[in-house]
Amino acid sequence: MRFLPTFLSAVSLLISVANASLSADILYWPLGSPQPSVLAHISYDPASLKSDVVSYHPPKDDHSDSLVRVGLYISTPMNKKQWVGSLVSLDSLTASEQPTFRLHLGPANEVYTVSLSASSASTQGSTSGPRIDLVSNESGTQPHLNRPVIVGPDGQNPEQPEEKSLLQKYWWVLLIVTFISMSGGGGEGQ
Numbered sequence: 001m002r003f004l005p006t007f008l009s010a011v012s013l014l015i016s017v018a019n020a021s022l023s024a025d026i027l028y029w030p031l032g033s034p035q036p037s038v039l040a041h042i043s044y045d046p047a048s049l050k051s052d053v054v055s056y057h058p059p060k061d062d063h064s065d066s067l068v069r070v071g072l073y074i075s076t077p078m079n080k081k082q083w084v085g086s087l088v089s090l091d092s093l094t095a096s097e098q099p100t101f102r103l104h105l106g107p108a109n110e111v112y113t114v115s116l117s118a119s120s121a122s123t124q125g126s127t128s129g130p131r132i133d134l135v136s137n138e139s140g141t142q143p144h145l146n147r148p149v150i151v152g153p154d155g156q157n158p159e160q161p162e163e164k165s166l167l168q169k170y171w172w173v174l175l176i177v178t179f180i181s182m183s184g185g186g187g188e189g190q
Helices: 003-018 171-183
Strands: 022-030 037-045 050-056 067-074 082-089 099-105 111-118 131-135
Touching: 022 082, 022 111, 037 099, 037 131, 050 131, 067 111, 082 111
Parallel strands: 099 131
Antiparallel strands: 022 037, 022 067, 037 050, 067 082, 099 111
């Protein structure tokens, strides 16, 4: 009976960890700047593929750089702070239409890359922040590899059908022509 409270607290901890949302910082990095700045802070649930924009700070359009890098830092075995991103136009981040960020999730439900596309006002419910699309790590169709190839003793595929002759293909036409010619005898001179 004394283990019941410990067990219940452990179960509630596991449930809270399972329902916890993950978060990611999307950064923008102008080409002339020495370091990136935070563009958006996103929280997401990989199980339901729902996301929320916690904060969004669009860059100021200062016209010094027309291109900016948008991405994030990930941890790799070789480098604990690896930049992953893409190069986009600054206008796509400062335009009146809010951008759509696509967060690609890896096998451990971590964000491994981010991409950007312009969204139209019809797909955007509100203009308060960007739209977030989560792309899960579902694998596509897999090829059937390492199947043995079965060949006959002569090295040919035994499943290849033999080529049929003209008579084997069209015997039914000969039968119809014979039937018509046999039944077509008309009467003699009436």
